Amino acid sequence: METTHQVLSLSYTVVRKNKKNISIKIDEKGKVIINAPYHISYKSIEEVVKNKMPWILKNVNIVKERMGNVKFRDTKQGKKILWLGKHLKLERYIVDTRKWYIKIFKNNFVIYGSKTLLEDEESIRDVIYKFYREKAKLIFKHKVDVYSKKLNVCPRNITVRCQKTLWGSCYSNGNINLNCRLLMAPIQIIEYIIVHELCHLVYMNHSKDYWKLVECEIPDYVNRREWLKNNGYMLVFPMRFKGGIYI
């Protein structure tokens, strides 16, 4: 059961659950959700919300600020697009060709293509997505080769995926998945994730020995891991608009 409430200027949703304690959650859009056991009264819930108000407001602001920071929301001319840690200016040029191509000059990310393609937001998104996937295969492969030699490991297969949350994964059969969204991050971050996954071919865990091995290749891995934790939300493709919602 879900109900909406208001205290001062803050509105929040109470979701009744079969649980022992009240917990507060702020979703990715900044909505405040209170999960509460059935037996606790709305009055008591309101008390908890009031007591936690500074914490709630602080975190709602963080989420809203983050939403505002995400520049790569649509594909309009002159918008910014993240490429290897840099915000490039997105430009479109109509050319008399059936096949599209993309070139990166200094601070510009230029899409060349037919008029029909460049006027369609959906096609532009697909083209950008394909470009990142293609480049990810090349750039990741090169880095995997370099670090595999250094670590003396032999990954079996590298697959490029575009997942929402997972940056990379490694399986005991030697297969490694890497997220093509990483191409929006600085190259040092890509290197960290690749080393992270390759080290799992030696240790299939996050033990002390495992982190020691990561540290041998990436002495400042803690900073890089933090960077991804704090900035990962910015590394997103333009959203698709389907059935009235962005997905």
Ligand SMILES: [Zn+2]
């Ligand atoms: Zn890991």
